[in-house]
Amino acid sequence: MIAASQFITINGLRLHYLDFGNSAQPPLICIHGLSGNAHNFDRLAAHLTPNYHVIAIDVRGRGDSQWGPADEYNPAAYNSDLANLIDLLRFPRVTLIGTSMGGMIAMLYAGGYPERVERLVLNDVGPEVNTVGVKRITDYMNIAPTEFGSLAEVGEYYRQNYPAMRQMPEQELLDFVKWAVKPAENGAFRWKIDPAIRNVPRSGSAARPLDMWVPYARITASILVIRGAQSDILAPATVERMRTVLPQLTRVVEVPGVGHAPSLLEPEALNAIKQFLAR
Structure with a gap:
């Protein structure tokens, strides 16, 4: 499917x-x-x-969005960007799907503007994240090569560092990773992501974490949680606490054989999303 590429000035x-x-x-x-x-x-x-008007965003500093000040790569800024986008697009109510960090942003918005969110899908993330998984992610971001000789090399990097992608067919993987990089003058491929983001987990918001249970408890939307059965980010104990705090967490689906994070194309995940959105 071909989507329209759009730009909007926010903050x-x-x-x-x-x-x-x-x-x-x-x-x-x-x-x-x-x-x-x-x-x-x-x-x-x-x-x-x-059945839906789907919008997918490039969070500031990623994809084709402009890079921002290094000290503004934090949950408050991301949440403000999302809130302004929803207002500028004149959406009175929305459904949100967030993967990992995107799910944290979605929880912040849904807790801050509960009347604006109808449904919420959280992909392998909750108000608490496992520190072992966070360390794994920050470690591979810090040692990631700055450039690659080919898209195939980018794909191999993803296979090594993203367990959920190890079984992905080759062409599907290349179609996925080509959007993460851009051609450089020397013919190599470089990341689109702002290099400053690599330092954020050490010196930014993750060093002064928010208590995400506070905004989570304010959410009134129906919630679907999808968890990779081998996830090192979202622990089963966190999921159980999420159920206790919010009874409208209507369903939790585990994707077998997958770590952090499911692609959402696995039959278990995709079918759960379709059923949840059809309610």
Whole structure:
């Protein structure tokens, strides 16, 4: 599916998003993870556009969105960007799908503006994250090569560092990773992500973590949680506490054989999302 590439100025930055059309349908906004981009949702959007107006955003500093000040790569800034986007697009109520960091942003918004969120899908993330998984992510971000000789090399890097992608077919993987990099003058490929983001987990918001249970407890939307059965980010104990805090957490689905984070194209995840959105 070909989406319209759109730009909008928010908080002084030129931010990019993909609009998959069907504007007569209810809006659904997809938010990617720490080092992801809007195109992570290309294939999922194809399944959802018959019934939803799907928007996928490039969080500031990622994809085709403008890089921002290093000290503004934090949850408050991301949440402000999302809130302004929803207002500028004049969406009275939305459904949110967030993967990892994107799920944290979605929880912040849904807790801050509970009347604006109808449904919430959290992909392998909750108000608490496992420190072992966070360390794994920050470690590979800190040692990641700055450039690659080919897209195949980028794909191999993803296979080594993203367990959920190890079984992905080669062409599907290349279609996924090509949006994470851009051609350099020397013919190599370099990351689109702002290099300053690599330092954020050590010196930014993760060094002064928010208590995400506070905004989570304010959410009134229906919630679906999808968890990779081998996730080192979202612990089963966290999921159980989420159920206790919010009874409207209607369903938790585990994707077998997958770590952090499911692609949402696995049959277990995709079917759960479709059923949840159809309610």
